[in-house]
Amino acid sequence: MRLRFACALVLLVALSTPALAETVRGGTVTYTIDVQAEAGAKNVRLWLPYPLSDANQDIGDVRLGGNFEQSGVYRDPASGGVSLYAEWKEPKEQPKLTLSFHVDSHYAKLPRLVDNGGPIPAEVVPYLKQVGLSPQEEKSFAAMAKEATKGRKDTLAKARGVYEWVIAHTYRDNDVVGCGLGQPGRTLSSCNGGGKCADISSVFVAVARAAGIPCRDVYGLRMAAPKTGAITGDYHCWVEFYLPGTGWVPVDPADVRKMMLVNKLELKDAKQWVEFFWGGDDLFRIALERGTTDVTLAPKQAGPPLTYYMYPFAQVDGRTLDFFSPKTFTYTVDFKAD
Incomplete structure (x- = not known):
């Protein structure tokens, strides 16, 4: 409970001093993932949300490391979700993966909201x-x-x-x-x-x-x-x-x-x-x-669709690991400010 309150307090203090939010607009994000697979596991699969550049952010300098057997970037056509996928077959050592990318964030308060009553575009x-x-x-x-x-x-x-x-x-x-x-x-x-x-x-x-x-x-x-x-x-x-x-x-x-x-x-x-x-x-x-709800990943995961897709998702021989528990999954996300 104290940790949860501390996180909320950090947000409160930062928001009470707006200049803090403007100090840093870029940095490097690094995912470090050690999939907890028991000895003798036959197949370990990992999906990681893969960010893309858009009007609000520039993504670059993407770097990938680890001891996986194969990997690739895939898009689920139904939800539009984009994933970095990695797989280990009969791993001899603990499956590991690192993904890092640089981000410049352009999120800002919109100066004006204009409603022109126009039609909704087909893609929307x-x-x-x-x-x-x-x-x-x-x-x-x-x-x-x-x-x-x-x-x-x-x-x-x-x-x-x-x-x-x-x-x-x-x-x-x-x-x-x-x-x-x-x-x-x-x-x-x-x-x-x-x-x-x-x-x-x-x-x-x-x-x-x-x-x-x-x-x-x-x-x-x-x-x-x-x-x-x-x-x-x-x-x-x-x-x-x-x-x-x-x-x-x-x-x-x-x-x-x-x-x-x-x-x-x-x-x-x-x-x-x-x-x-x-x-x-x-x-x-x-x-x-964005909009990744009721998600069937690509390649397809075992079991039902995900209610939403935000955290790393891994399966060991078809068994889903608890992505709500990064310490037992295990994964960390770190940031290095520019």
Whole structure:
């Protein structure tokens, strides 16, 4: 519990001094992975989210090392997820892999949100489709969307309504492991709105899509004040909705709820954070994957699809290792600031 609070406190202190978030905009990320395979294992497989350059980040100087037998970069056509894949067959020593890349982050608060009422581009339309919900859950989220957007006409106003509704109907639960399960129906029903970033973000996506707003999860790393050291605990999920006239707009209701918990704020006293995390922010963010929910990896993993894809994923003879437990997996993520 003290470690969880310390991580939240670091975010709080950094956000209270905005200059810290602007000090570093680039650095090198290194994954070090030692797959815990028992003696006599026949087949060890590893998938690692593979970041790409986009309008918000430049990825370069990618370096790969390890004792794997084969590796490659693959893309799942259904989810769009891109993975570094490595495989060991009858390994004689502990499977090891390192991946490093340099990143320049350009995430920033959007200066203006323009809603021109234009059509949704064909490549964005798939982000209107609900994923992983039962028919009953789809009906429930349709009712929630109607409530969240009541009296609001255009996309921007509706998105803001969803944002405020999600913040009002969720809360951060520090007892949740990792970033949560990312199951919106479960979050609002059996968990009474409690969860962490993957849970709260998934609720936003489900309500927004039910309201006719294209939306997707973003899975990555988020640092308030980036500095050289371990960042294994900085995994984070936020969301983007599509606004005709602007493009993809980032919002982070989960971090609003995190700051409310740390500062012991009631909703009426959290306006500063509601505005801070609406329409982007100046934190150091690295997107690893976007929209990768209900994922069948490439090459295909054994067993069911992943609810979401953000952490390293490994299987030993078809048995999935617990990616929520980096110490027993094992893996670390480190950052070296420029």
